Amino acid sequence: MNPFTTPDRLFISRRPQDMRAGIQRLAATVTTDFGMDPTDGALYCFVSRDCLKMKLLRFDTIFPKFFQLWWSQRLRRSRPRWR
Numbered sequence: 001m002n003p004f005t006t007p008d009r010l011f012i013s014r015r016p017q018d019m020r021a022g023i024q025r026l027a028a029t030v031t032t033d034f035g036m037d038p039t040d041g042a043l044y045c046f047v048s049r050d051c052l053k054m055k056l057l058r059f060d061t062i063f064p065k066f067f068q069l070w071w072s073q074r075l076r077r078s079r080p081r082w083r
Helices: 023-034
Strands: 010-012 043-047 054-059 067-072
Touching: 023 043, 023 054, 023 067
Parallel strands: 010 043
Antiparallel strands: 043 054, 054 067
16 A cells, blocks of 8 residues: 555444454455445444454555555554444
8 A cells, every 4th residue: 555645435343343354254244234335445443342443444446456454462552442
């Protein structure tokens, strides 16, 4: 991913995800839950059940074309609350 570009859209999953999930499972979740194409260049955010871990998934649309996955180990101060 080019660090100087930002995604046009950000999608946050409201369902907790298994943090053992890899790129392929998260891409499948984007397809089934969001009904979107995971290769569209948007940024997808997934949070664990206890809201302490977060994964971000984005497909790099610039050469080379591949998925990038960022993983935040701990969200300490403010934990998101899903309702």
